[in-house]
Amino acid sequence: MSETKLGIGIITYNRVESLTKTINEIFKNTSCPFDFIVADDGSTDETLEYLANSEVNYISGKNKGISWNRNRAIWHLKNERKCQQIIIFEDDCFPNAFGWEQEWISAINMYGHINYMPDVTLELDNDVSSGEGTAANPFIAPMHQAFCVGYHANALDYVGYLDTRFVKYGEEHVEHTHRFLRAGYGGLLQKHTPERGQLYFLKGGLDVTPSTSHGNHDIAMLNQRIHESIKYDQIYRSPWTSDDEMFEFRSEIDRYHQTNSVIDQKKRYDCVVYLGSDKTYLESIKNIANCEIIELLQGIVVPNANLERSIRSEFAGFFQSDCPYSYHDAIRCRDTLCIYTDFKKLNSDNIVYVEDYKKDESSLLELFKKRVAQLKSLSEQRKKILFVRDWNDTIHFEGIHRPENSAHPNYVSIKKSIEEVFNIQDFDVLYTNFGYVSDEMKKESLIFLNCIESKFSSESEKIISYMRLISQVM
Numbered sequence: 001m002s003e004t005k006l007g008i009g010i011i012t013y014n015r016v017e018s019l020t021k022t023i024n025e026i027f028k029n030t031s032c033p034f035d036f037i038v039a040d041d042g043s044t045d046e047t048l049e050y051l052a053n054s055e056v057n058y059i060s061g062k063n064k065g066i067s068w069n070r071n072r073a074i075w076h077l078k079n080e081r082k083c084q085q086i087i088i089f090e091d092d093c094f095p096n097a098f099g100w101e102q103e104w105i106s107a108i109n110m111y112g113h114i115n116y117m118p119d120v121t122l123e124l125d126n127d128v129s130s131g132e133g134t135a136a137n138p139f140i141a142p143m144h145q146a147f148c149v150g151y152h153a154n155a156l157d158y159v160g161y162l163d164t165r166f167v168k169y170g171e172e173h174v175e176h177t178h179r180f181l182r183a184g185y186g187g188l189l190q191k192h193t194p195e196r197g198q199l200y201f202l203k204g205g206l207d208v209t210p211s212t213s214h215g216n217h218d219i220a221m222l223n224q225r226i227h228e229s230i231k232y233d234q235i236y237r238s239p240w241t242s243d244d245e246m247f248e249f250r251s252e253i254d255r256y257h258q259t260n261s262v263i264d265q266k267k268r269y270d271c272v273v274y275l276g277s278d279k280t281y282l283e284s285i286k287n288i289a290n291c292e293i294i295e296l297l298q299g300i301v302v303p304n305a306n307l308e309r310s311i312r313s314e315f316a317g318f319f320q321s322d323c324p325y326s327y328h329d330a331i332r333c334r335d336t337l338c339i340y341t342d343f344k345k346l347n348s349d350n351i352v353y354v355e356d357y358k359k360d361e362s363s364l365l366e367l368f369k370k371r372v373a374q375l376k377s378l379s380e381q382r383k384k385i386l387f388v389r390d391w392n393d394t395i396h397f398e399g400i401h402r403p404e405n406s407a408h409p410n411y412v413s414i415k416k417s418i419e420e421v422f423n424i425q426d427f428d429v430l431y432t433n434f435g436y437v438s439d440e441m442k443k444e445s446l447i448f449l450n451c452i453e454s455k456f457s458s459e460s461e462k463i464i465s466y467m468r469l470i471s472q473v474m
Contacts, residue, residue, distance in 0.1 A: 003084050004032070004084065004085060004105060005081075005082065005083050005084045005085070006032060006033070006034040006035070006083060006085050006086075006087070006101060006105060007034060007035045007036075007037070007076075007078070007081055007083030007085070007086045007087070008026055008034050008036050008037075008077075008087050008088075008089070008101075009037045009038070009039060009073030009076070009077055009087070009088045009089070010023065010026075010037075010039070010073070010088070010089045010090075010091055011039045011041070011066070011069045011072075011088060011089070011091065012038060012039070012040050012041070012043065012047060012090075012091035013040070013041040013042070013043055013047075013063070013069070013091075014043045014044060014045045014047065015045075015047070015091045015092065016043070016046045016047045016050050018091050018092045018209045019047060019050070019091040021094055021209065022089055022091055022092070023038070023054070025095050025096065026089070026094065026095060027451075027465060027468070028098075028461070029095040029096065029097060029099070029100055030095065030099075030100070030101050031099040031101065031102070031464065032101060032102075032105075033464075033467065033471065035077060035081040036056065036057055037057050037058065037059060037072075037076045037077060038051060038056055038057065038058040038059070038073075039059050039060075039069045040058055040059070040060040040069075041060075041061075041063050041064060041065070041066075041068070041069040042060065042061060042062050042063035042064070048060060053436055054450065055448065055449055055450055057076075058256075059076060059252060059253070059256045060252075061252040061255075064164075065164075065167060065168040065169060065172070066162070066166070066168070066169050066170075066172050066173070067162035067163060067164050067165075067166045067172040068164050068249075070161075070162050070172075070173075071161045071162055072249075072252065074088065074151065074156065074161060075239055075249075076253075076256070078153050078156055080253075082153075083153065084152065084153045084154075085104070085108045085109070085150065085151075085153075086108075086150065086151045086152075086153065087101070087104055087108075087148065087149070087150045087151075088149050088150075089147070089148050090146060090147050090148070092208055092209045092210075093116065093147040093148045093207070093208050093209075094206065094209070095206050095207075096205065096206065096207045097204070097205045098457070098461070100205035103134065103135050103204070103205060104135075104202065106136075107138060107150060107200070107202055108150040108151065108152045109152065110135060111138070111185060111186050111187075111200050112151070112152045112154065112155030112180065112185030112186055113149070113150065113151055113152070113155055113159075113177070113180040113185045113186025113200075114138065114149070114150040114186060114200055114201070114202055115144075115145055115146070115148070115149055115150075115177075115186075115199055115201050116145065116147050116148035116149070116201065116202055117133065117139055117141070117143075117145065117202070117203050118145075118147060118203075118206070118207075118208045119203070120208070121143070121145065122203070127141050127142060127143055128140065128201075129141060131201075133201060133202055133204060134204075135202065138200040138202060139200070139201035139202075139203065140187070140198045140199070140200060141199060141201060142197070142198055144173060144174045144177055144199065145201075146173035147208055148206055149173070152185075155180060155185045155186075158183045158235065158236060159176070159179045159183050159185065159235055159236060159237075160179075160235070160236040160237040160238060160239075161176075161237055161238060162175075162176045162237070162239070163175060163176070163237050163241070164240060164241050164245060165226055165230065165241055166226055167219055167222055167226070168219050168223075169220070170219055170220040170222075170223035171220070171223035171224055171226065171227040174227065175230070177199060178197065179235045179237070181197040181199070182235050183235050186199060186200055187199040187200050268291075268384065269289075269291050269385060269428075269474065270291055270292065270378070270383035270385065271291055271292045271294060271378050271383055271384075271385045271386070272285055272289045272291060272293045272294070272385070272386050272387075272388060272474075273293075273294045273296050273375060273387045273388070274295045274296055274297060274298055274388060275297050275307070275388060275389035276297035276298075276300065276301055276302060276389055276390075277388075277389065277390030277391075277392050277432075278392050280459055280462050280463055280466065281388075281392070282298060283463055284462075284466030284467045284469075284470060285388060285466075285470060287463065287467055288471050288474060289470075290474075294371055294374055295371065296371050296372070296375065299340060299341050300318065300338055300339070300340055300341070301338065301341065302318075302336070302337070302338050302339075303337055304409035304414075305407065305409070306336070306338075307389075307409070307414055308410060308413050308417045311417040311418060312417050312420075312421055314372065314421060315368070315372060317335070317336055318336065318338060318365075318368065319361055319364060319365040319368065322335065323335055324340075324354050324357055324358075325354065326351070326353060326354060327339055327352075328352075329351070329352055330352055331354065331356075331357040340357060340364070375422060379423055379424040379425075380423075382425060382426065383426070384426045384427065385424060385426070385427040385428075386427065386428050386429075386430055386473070386474070387418060387427060387428070387429045387430065388429075388430045388432070388470075389429070389430070389431055389432070390431075390432045390433050391431075391432070391433040392433060401433050401434070401435040401450060401451075402433065402434045402435040404435060409434070411429070411431065411437075411441055412441070412446070415429050415445060415446060428445045428447055428473075429445060429446055429447065430449065430473060431447070431448050432448075432450065432451070432466075432469060432470075433449075433450055433451055434448060434450075435450065447473055449469050449472060449473070451465055451466070451469055
């Protein structure tokens with residue numbers, strides 16, 4: 001059975017609205033971990049600003065056309081991320097069912113190359129000779145569509161990339177697909193006339209947004225002539241056709257590594273220190289972290305504004321009980337504004353009483369002191385530590401990202417407080433879901449990542465999303 005390492009890419013040009021929808025739906029509906037890249041073909045609308053603020057991985061360069069841009073995405077996922085199953089979306093196609101990728105992985109493993117057939121194609125241009133549109137029994141048809149295409153890395157080893165002699169838009173996917181057929185992948189070959197080959201298609205789990213084409217008739221006719229002149233060239237093609245193109249392609253890849261180095265270069269940590277969020281985030285960390293975890297603020301919620309002061313005082317007064325009061329299904333202290341959530345399950349009706357808190361206050365204090373001592377011990381051993389904190393650090397906050405009009409935490413001061421109080425030499429701080437962060441805040445040892453989803457349909461879906469997020473740096 002083929003090893004599964006999924007890579008998903010989107011190719012885009014000047015369609016920021018449909019790109020946004022496609023990205024959101026991919027992260028919302030994909031059930032297994034995957035590497036991700038957006039290949040932007042020199043957009044002049046708000047695409048690059050959106051990508052930068054969303055902090056998703058992307059490659060961009062001059063407007064070079066579909067062949068060049070699709071090669072950007074395939075190269076990254078195959079050569080940089082070593083993905084085995086690669087799925088490339090056009091920016092107007094998106095998944096609409098959770099777990100959609102399972103059928104695609106199966107089809108890619110079986111056929112090496114697979115295409116998507118939308119329902120509208122079946123209704124308007126039904127040229128299907130057989131099949132049900134599933135991995136086990138794909139549609140077989142002579143048409144060519146590139147809304148969503150799946151490739152296996154082994155097939156790409158023999159077929160290679162799209163031919164960059166094509167101009168802008170038209171015929172590039174058709175010619176690439178013919179080479180897969182010639183190499184024995186993705187359909188039924190008519191040996192002497194590959195253009196009449198029968199291709200394999202999947203249906204279901206995806207949808208297409210109506211969009212305006214960037215192509216034109218004259219370029220389409222030119223590309224048809226190019227296709228006719230090269231259709232019997234050798235099967236394998238590099239993603240460039242000259243030395244100059246090779247150096248240009250390399251410069252784009254190098255520029256990507258320079259701008260995405262924090263996310264791309266995963267770091268090995270000896271310990272993760274949890275600085276607070278909801279329990280789902282903590283569970284996600286436990287699922288992904290292959291190291292020791294100190295749940296420093298597990299069961300304790302402290303406002304960002306108070307976190308620096310609390311660290312500098314080595315958390316003195318965290319369990320002060322002079323003025324606690326019931327706070328929904330938790331206890332809150334008026335002086336510290338800390339919320340203690342450890343008592344949520346003490347009462348079946350979810351009512352928490354101050355008496356319950358005071359009864360176990362001493363044991364909670366001892367447990368917390370042990371965690372602080374554990375952190376100090378790790379700092380003395382010069383261990384590499386990742387501190388993690390999520391914006392969703394109050395038990396009743398229903399949003400995912402920090403609202404734009406809310407107060408900005410002093411990220412740098414919090415980092416300096418950790419460094420000075422605990423004398424830690426080698427550590428990073430990961431902030432998730434704090435929304436837009438200005439460039440000057442993105443300093444050394446401060447990492448900012450945002451979930452792309454706007455909502456989750458289940459806790460398991462939320463855990464998977466957080467796991468993907470954290471896996472970018474661990």
